[in-house]
Amino acid sequence: MTGRFWEGAVIAVAAVVLSAGVAGAKEVDWGALNPEYREATFVKDTGVCLGCHEEVHAAYAETTHGKAFRFNPRNALQKLDCEACHGPRSKHIEDPDDRLALRTLAAAQRSAICLQCHQDGGRMHWRSGAHQAAGQSCSDCHSVMRKRSDRGLLSAESEQAVCYTCHANVRAEAQKASHHPIREGKIRCSDCHNPHGSVTRGMLAGGSVNQTCYSCHQEKRGPFLWEHAPVRESCLTCHTPHGSNNRDLLNLKGPAQCISCHQYGGHVNQFRYNRVSTPYGNGCVNCHVTVHGSNHPSGAKFNR
Numbered sequence: 001m002t003g004r005f006w007e008g009a010v011i012a013v014a015a016v017v018l019s020a021g022v023a024g025a026k027e028v029d030w031g032a033l034n035p036e037y038r039e040a041t042f043v044k045d046t047g048v049c050l051g052c053h054e055e056v057h058a059a060y061a062e063t064t065h066g067k068a069f070r071f072n073p074r075n076a077l078q079k080l081d082c083e084a085c086h087g088p089r090s091k092h093i094e095d096p097d098d099r100l101a102l103r104t105l106a107a108a109q110r111s112a113i114c115l116q117c118h119q120d121g122g123r124m125h126w127r128s129g130a131h132q133a134a135g136q137s138c139s140d141c142h143s144v145m146r147k148r149s150d151r152g153l154l155s156a157e158s159e160q161a162v163c164y165t166c167h168a169n170v171r172a173e174a175q176k177a178s179h180h181p182i183r184e185g186k187i188r189c190s191d192c193h194n195p196h197g198s199v200t201r202g203m204l205a206g207g208s209v210n211q212t213c214y215s216c217h218q219e220k221r222g223p224f225l226w227e228h229a230p231v232r233e234s235c236l237t238c239h240t241p242h243g244s245n246n247r248d249l250l251n252l253k254g255p256a257q258c259i260s261c262h263q264y265g266g267h268v269n270q271f272r273y274n275r276v277s278t279p280y281g282n283g284c285v286n287c288h289v290t291v292h293g294s295n296h297p298s299g300a301k302f303n304r
């Protein structure tokens with residue numbers, strides 16, 4: 001190929017012009033992703049692509065990107081349309097066999113293409129999150145060429161369907177008798193998790209387990225006059241988040257939950273107090289009605 005030096009200069013200039021015109025978005029170094037891109041320039045004409053790719057167009061035009069890039073491009077990157085994600089394509093239109101397919105790139109490289117524009121907010125911890133670490137990329141959950149969900153360009157109709165393709169164990173949990181109403185569609189995985197990564201273990205949406213739970217169960221936040229130590233430590237000392245065969249998402253059945261810590265003398269060790277099958281059935285909470293904390297002046301034993 002001739003004129004490579006000249007083309008290189010054009011790319012360098014184009015890159016400067018692009019990044020100068022882009023607010024909050026930063027163009028990826030295509031040449032670093034795949035050296036083949038170094039020899040190509042941006043065509044900057046969706047019409048040219050559609051000349052040969054009419055088949056993808058109808059579906060793509062219905063997507064958030066298809067609409068935004070066509071009708072309301074807010075910077076030079078968005079104006080590239082197809083090439084914002086597929087990279088400089090002059091070589092490909094000269095020789096379609098030069099496909100520069102995205103699937104030949106590593107997962108992290110494919111994500112880097114999306115992060116040109118989506119480094120913000122929710123994706124702040126993507127690079128330290130469990131999904132990137134496990135080799136997942138944006139397109140494992142998102143479908144960008146075709147709209148498959150009502151919102152969020154998800155790769156399946158509902159969010160839970162997307163997550164369950166890989167997290168079958170959580171689906172099984174959520175089928176149990178006591179469960180967070182995920183399958184009823186009242187809450188979503190992403191109410192508690194940030195699938196893009198977060199600073200907490202388990203990629204939680206809140207700053208900790210308890211902060212996450214308080215976002216909906218505010219009445220458990222306190223502060224209480226009488227605090228019950230394990231509640232402040234973590235809701236998960238007694239509860240499991242997705243589902244349980246014990247009532248109220250408890251880890252253990254009835255009194256067993258309490259006895260796992262309170263084994264010393266007195267009534268706690270008497271049969272009629274600590275067996276599920278006794279008249280006190282649910283056990284301890286029949287009398288200790290405020291296990292999450294009490295504001296009653298004489299609620300030190302969580303009896304009121």
Ligand code: HEC
Pocket residue numbers: 043045046048049050051052053082083086089092093096097099100101102103
């Ligand atoms: C001269 C015809 C032609 C033009 C113009 C053209 N393509 Fe292609 N493209 C093809 C052919 C042929 C293939 C390979 C067959 C297929 O997968 O459809 C292809 C494949 C692709 C692929 C899939 C690569 C893979 O294997 O996964 C992408 C992405 C692509 N083209 C993007 C573009 C973009 C973006 C433009 C506009 C800048 C463009 N094409 C312009 C003919 C063309």
Ligand code: HEC
Pocket residue numbers: 046049050053056057060065081082083084085086102139142143144145
């Ligand atoms: C927001 C990024 C993005 C934009 C914009 C985009 N694509 Fe794609 N395209 C992808 C990704 C990612 C894939 C592969 C996986 C998938 O289908 O989600 C892909 C796949 C393709 C394929 C391979 C065949 C297929 O359907 O899998 C073709 C051809 C293609 N795109 C052409 C285009 C054309 C033409 C445009 C502009 C009209 C365009 N794309 C705009 C990201 C994008």
Ligand code: HEC
Pocket residue numbers: 025064065068077078084085113114115116117118138139142144151152153154
């Ligand atoms: C050139 C910039 C750019 C690139 C590259 C880009 N996006 Fe976007 N994306 C946008 C814009 C603009 C919107 C419209 C929403 C907005 O105004 O922020 C958007 C919206 C989205 C949405 C929300 C859609 C909805 O309907 O709620 C998702 C999900 C998304 N992009 C995923 C991706 C993925 C995955 C990739 C890589 C395959 C990608 N984007 C690449 C600019 C980009």
Ligand code: HEC
Pocket residue numbers: 111114115118121122123126131136137138139140141142151152154159190195196
């Ligand atoms: C494990 C699945 C998963 C992965 C991987 C993933 N996302 Fe998402 N993404 C989601 C879910 C779920 C939503 C929420 C959709 C909704 O609004 O209902 C979302 C929403 C978004 C949105 C729109 C709302 C917002 O936060 O601005 C954008 C943009 C987005 N994702 C971009 C990306 C990009 C870029 C990547 C790769 C770096 C990526 N996502 C990887 C699951 C994922």
Ligand code: HEC
Pocket residue numbers: 130131134136140141159162163164165166167189190193195200201202203
């Ligand atoms: C393409 C497969 C895939 C999809 C889809 C997927 N995940 Fe994951 N996820 C993984 C892998 C792999 C890991 C890391 C290994 C593990 O913990 O199972 C992981 C880990 C996690 C973790 C544990 C993080 C940690 O720090 O231990 C959470 C939480 C999670 N995913 C939530 C989600 C949610 C919510 C969705 C849907 C929005 C989703 N995942 C969709 C593959 C996937």
Ligand code: HEC
Pocket residue numbers: 160163164167169170171174180182187188189190191192193201202204209241242
């Ligand atoms: C009510 C909040 C909540 C909802 C809703 C929720 N999770 Fe979780 N999830 C958690 C908490 C809390 C943990 C434990 C984090 C820790 O280890 O400290 C967790 C752990 C996980 C883990 C890692 C451990 C494991 O069990 O494999 C995965 C994966 C996961 N959740 C996926 C999902 C998926 C997929 C959905 C939706 C179907 C979902 N979660 C819905 C709160 C929630």
Ligand code: HEC
Pocket residue numbers: 177178179180181186187188191192209212213214215216217235236239240241247248249250
């Ligand atoms: C996005 C909101 C939301 C978040 C966050 C949330 N929950 Fe819930 N929780 C609910 C809803 C909705 C119900 C069902 C209430 C109902 O049916 O009356 C529920 C029910 C419960 C129940 C009773 C279950 C039963 O079988 O009746 C427990 C226990 C519970 N949540 C604990 C937690 C814990 C622990 C966390 C933090 C890991 C948490 N929740 C986070 C919304 C949430």
Ligand code: HEC
Pocket residue numbers: 210213214217220221228230231232234235236237238239248250257285289291292
């Ligand atoms: C010491 C064990 C323990 C800890 C820790 C704990 N809970 Fe509970 N939780 C219980 C028991 C026992 C029940 C059943 C109470 C009953 O039947 O009176 C319950 C019931 C619930 C319920 C359903 C009934 C109601 O009171 O609304 C919710 C919601 C709940 N817990 C949320 C939380 C949250 C949020 C946290 C963390 C801030 C938490 N729990 C920490 C033991 C605990």
Ligand code: HEC
Pocket residue numbers: 228229230237238257258259260261262284285288291300301302
């Ligand atoms: C993870 C361990 C743990 C679990 C589980 C637990 N507790 Fe506690 N509980 C404590 C600690 C620690 C204290 C404060 C230290 C103390 O006074 O013994 C406490 C204090 C109490 C007190 C007041 C004790 C006093 O002497 O003032 C009562 C009553 C109580 N818990 C009842 C319960 C009941 C009922 C349950 C079951 C729903 C339960 N606890 C589950 C650890 C636990």
Ligand code: HEC
Pocket residue numbers: 255258259262265266267268273274280283284285286287288301303
């Ligand atoms: C019939 C009602 C009742 C039941 C059932 C009950 N308690 Fe109590 N518990 C009390 C009363 C009343 C006190 C307060 C005694 C006091 O103020 O001196 C108390 C006190 C306690 C204390 C504080 C230390 C002590 O012994 O005085 C702990 C811990 C405790 N209960 C745990 C439990 C556990 C665990 C269970 C279930 C195995 C349970 N209780 C079942 C009524 C009950």
